[in-house]
Structures are given as C-alpha cells and as structure tokens.
Amino acid sequence: MKGIKKSRILFLFVAMLLIAFTVACSNDEDAGGDADSDSDGNDTGSSEDGGISGDLELQYFVGGYGDSWWKEVIAGFKEEYPDVNVIEHAGPNINEEMRSRWVSNDPPDVVYIDGAGSSEAQMVEDGQLMNLSDWLQDIELENGDKLVDSFIVEPANYDGDVYTLPLVFDTWGTWYDRALFEDKGFEVPTDFESLMSSMEEIKESEGIDPFVTSGQHPYYFLRGALYPAFGAAGGEELLTSVIKGEEGAWTSEPVLEVMKRVERMADEGMFDSGLGALNHTQSQMNFLLHDNAFIPVGFWLPNEMANDIPDGFEFGFIPSPMQAPDETFAIVPDLRPLAIAENAENPEAAKAFVEFAFTRDYAMSFSEHTGAIMNLTEVDLSQSDEVPVYLTEANAMINDPDQVQIYNKPHPMSSDLETPVGNALMSLMLGNASAEEFVEAAEKAAAEYRSSNE
C-alpha cells in the first residue's frame, strides 16, 4: 500500500512539472492579443468626456544630456493631462532593455531615439514607427507658428514620408580649454593649416599629443571631424554620396585630400599614441586632464563630464577645423528624434505628448538643463543666464553663414558601412595605413554595403 501511495505522489509531481512546462512554453499569442485590443476600455486613450486618458509609455535614453529636462516636461504634461498615467522607461541602457518589447510587437507609445543600441534608420526599415507626415502639418507651437516650419533642421525624409521629429539639435565640433589657450597664448585654429601649427606649438610647449578621440569607437572622428571636412570640400552632395556609400565616393579626389590631412596628423604624431584603446569616457577624461588639447565630440561633453571638470577649465567650442584654408568652417548637425510607435497602444496620448514637448519654452529650458540646443528656430538663448557661454556663442556662430556653413546629411550612416570604415580609419590614425590604402578599404566596404542592400 505504502509503495503505491508513494508512486502516486511521484506521478502527480511529474505530471505537475509537465503541465508547468507546457504552460511556460506555450505561445503568448493570447497575451499579445489582449494587449493589442482596446476593447477593455482601459487603454483607449480618450475618456468619456473626449479628453485624453489611459497609460502612456515613454522610452527615453539618458546619456550626456541627463534626464532633468524630461522630468520637467513629464511633470508639465501630467498637469495638463491629469487623466494620463505616464509610465517612464529610461536609463543609459534602455535601448537594450526595451528591445524585447519591440521584437514582441508590444512597444512603448513614444520613443526618443538616441544612444547605443538604437537606430532610427533600422526602426523605420522595420516598420516600427508611425508615419507622421499628415499629422505633422497640423501641429502648432505656442504662438501659432507651424511646427513643420519651425525646425532648424527638417525631419529625416524616407521616400517622402516623415516618421521621426528631430527633437535635439546636436552638432559635433572640436573642443579646447579656453582658459589654457588664453593663458599660454595658443592659437585657436580656424582651418586645417592653423590647426596643424597650433598643435605643433602645443606639442612643443606642453609635451603632449595634442589630439584625442575614442579609438574604440572610431565613428567619433568620422562624424566629428571628417563629415564637416567632406561638407566643406564637396557640399551636401559629397557628404550624401559618402554616407550612402555610392560608387567612387570614397576614392574621389576631395575625400582623398581630406584623408591626406588625417595621414599628416598621424605622421607628425598629433594623435594621442594610446587612443586605440580609449573608450568614449576615457578620451573625454584625457582631454579634461590636459593630456590632450583638442577633442571632437558633441554638445553633450560639459554636461556629461560635469563631475570631473578640473578647476579653472573653460570649455571652448569651434566647428572642427579640418577644412582647407580657402573654405569656411562647416558643421553637420546630428539630430536625435522623437517618434511614435506604429503599434502604440495609446496613440492619442502619444501625439498629445509629442505636441506638448515641442514648444519654444521647453526649447529654452532644454538648453538650460542640458547645454545643448533643441531643434527649434527663434529661441533666444542669450536671454537666459543659465545657458552656458559656449552654447550662446556656438549658437550665434551656427546662425552666421559667413562664418559657418551648415551641411545636412540625408540620414545617419548605416552601421554596416560605418563599422568597416571606422576600422580602416583606426588603422590610418595609428599610422599603420596610408590615406590611399584607407580610401581603397572604405571603397571596398561601400561596395560590400551596396551589394548587401540589393
């Protein structure tokens, strides 16, 4: 008897395990179906009186700009729409953390596309973002100006359609310590030749390798120093053909000429000899510690390194001086957009939030919080004392076409092209390849990229 009883318990236990296994491995189509349907009324996005309500899921990357601006906007939004429950998904790794939600077709409603692990082009290609072309025409700013006419840089254009609204206007340029330069009488460069003479002077008097960038991520130098040089040398046409990897673009004469300048910098020992191993933060730290004098990065630098800035350090920003003496300074804006998921569960609230964030008041507060610029025109930064000096100066410079030419890229370069080009670039910067070898390698990478897209 006892034996039979025992075996029954065993059998029961095994059966339970099997059931648990079946349940755990069953397809969660049911769950997905529930999430997609709005029939239960909780997620419809509009309450009985026609207002906006329900849950609003917001995904935003927190990097160099911090999250204080987002907190302010979200608090303001909650005040305006008390029936909406805002659920924030934020942090430096949020793109990775939310990836499974996107893959399983259960995305957040609004997404700010920025930081590692995110790719606007890939999201559009995968059909994950809502087409905003028609809706954009109706959005107005607080004074009645149409949003579509008030962007500094137009939204990215995907075969005539708009899927993302550029929120942050960042631009890469070259940073230096203004206090050090004034103290030692170093020349602030205005073109490539003066950059070389300035670096020579610094090398001699300070005994340092003057130029640093992140070698683990060679795209910093590509976007921060080479894009502007390509723009200055061949305008948006050259920039576009290089980013798209068109045939012959990388081996063209103007590109080779720019790359010869990089080769010269490597030959004359201007690059930090250890840059090959440096990541993003290490390279910025080297710059702050005066191990180097120049670094090409975006507007996020002062905010990101706020806790590590030595006393007396004063940020100075110039468009990257990689252009020939007869060309003007060039900058290539880098935009971080806001978008709505194609499968947003609460599209009404999502639209309300996007519309709410795009105002000139918030643009001003964005510059105060982050030290960067929001992508809206007619925001007078000089009126605020809290906006850092480098930013008002840079803003004035960017808006003066005699000093600086703006060249827009068609869209970000695909990482399938950027990665191999970056690797070849690394070899060039370390002095292991010539400019000619680099352009050949880049042209080959572009050919492979084109064939992979066919």
Add this chain to the structure above:
Amino acid sequence: MVQSKKQKYLFLAFCLIPTFIMFAIFTLYPLFSGLYYSFFDWSGSSQNKEFVGLANYIKLVKDAIIPNTIIHDYFLVATKVIGIMVLALFFAVALTQLKIKEAPFYRIVFFFPNIMSVVVIGILWTFIYNPNLGLVNSGLEFIGLESWAKPWLGDEDWALPSLVLPSVWAGIGLFMLLLMGGISNVSKSYYEAAELDGASEWQQFWKVTLPLIWPQVKISILYIVITTLNGSFIIVQVMTGGGPNNSTHVMGSYLYQQAFVQYNFGYGATIGVMILILSLLTVLILQFFMRRDKVEY
C-alpha cells in the same frame, strides 16, 4: 523490499524528466532557434524576418574578418592552455609537495581572481595597461625600459597578446585546485618507492605525478579550450571592443557586433553555428590526441 518494474521506471522518470525538461528549455531550444534564425535576414529588433536560405552561410565564407577571428580565438586557446597549465601545475606541485607553511594562504591568493567577475578583471587590467597611468608602463619606466612602453591595448600588433595575461591570471586558481586535488590523491608510498630507486624530484614529477593526475590535466585542458572558445568574448568586449581595426575580435565578439551593433541578427546566429561546430570539432580532436590508458601502479 523488491521494487516492482513500474516503481523502477517511475523513479527513473522522476530523475530524468525534470532534467530533460530543463535541458530542453535552456539548451536544446536556444540551440535550434539559433540554427533556425541563421537562415533568415533579421535585424533582431522587430518581427520582420525574411527567409534567405544559405545566404548568411555564403556571406560567412566570404567575410574577410572571419578567418582572423578564428585565428585570434585559437591563439588565445593555445596561449591560455600553455600558460594556465604550466603555472597551475607548478603552483599545485609547489603547494602540495614542497610543504610550504603558508600553503593555505597562497591557495586563497591564487584562487582569488576566480571569485571576481570577468568584467571586473577586464576593467582592472584596462587600467593596468593604461598608457599614461598604468602599472605596466610605469613599471617598465621604473626599471629603465621606457623604450618598451607602448599603448598595449591600442596597438594593432600588441592588443591581442596583451589579453593573454589577464586571461591566464584569472584562470590559474581553479585549475590549480583541481590539480592539487589530484596530487593529494596520489599515495605517498609511490614517492617513497621512487626515492628509494634513486629518482630525482624532477623524475618523480614526470614519472609519478603527471601520469597519475593525467585525468585531471585532460579535463582542465578541455575545460580551458571550451570556455575560451565560448567565453573569450567577455574579456575582448570589455578591454578592447574587438579593436583596434578588428585586431582583437574573436568569434564571439564578432557575433555580438554583427547581431547587436550592426543589426544583422541572422548573420550573428550563423556565426554562432560556426562557433558550435568549431568547438565540437576541437573537443573531438583533443579527446583523440589526449586519450591515454589509465595508469595504475
């Protein structure tokens, strides 16, 4: 009490089914889904997948970076096996045979890196190799060898060899303990007999210790090979990210780059299949070469 047949089978089922279920969920399912995804063009971040047949495998064969990643992996395998086995054996013999008073202390010291996360070890050694502040370059300068100082991890030729040292350092402890266990099981009488026959310590090591702990040595080597082929990814990713210019990419880190940085998840899965096949082949070949009859005296 004699068990009935039914009871026996029930007991076997009780032992095997839960294990099999776990094995199926955590090993078979990922294995086959990896194989499945390798036939698709998939970004890994959406539901859009396109069946492309063997296209990813053709790309794999044509990819010029792949042969280098394989060479880098086997370079790490070879250097780690030699480095770890020589040092672990040396320490194990020293700590068991030489009757050092502080043996327990050294055992803890050598085992210490094993309880540290590989990520922490990677970051630690990144600082040690730092060209300006690092211990290695300052040490070289201190003993008057400035000309040898270099940006270790930033140099296309030196970055990969530089990864060997932290990997060996992190690996010694575990295998040292394993071998110590083996050595302490060898009966003292063999050594006494060998000594009476006039064998030197060196001869005792080669003729007595090594043959008798060969099973442990074999397991250690296989384990190092497998963990290196599957796990060298971590140290590469933390210390160099595969750079500069792909000079330290191993198969695992290249898989990661393709799948999660360049959004070619399908191609990443294909690289995963290649890693599986190569690991299996390597282990089979090693098993063949290391087979020895069990020695008993």
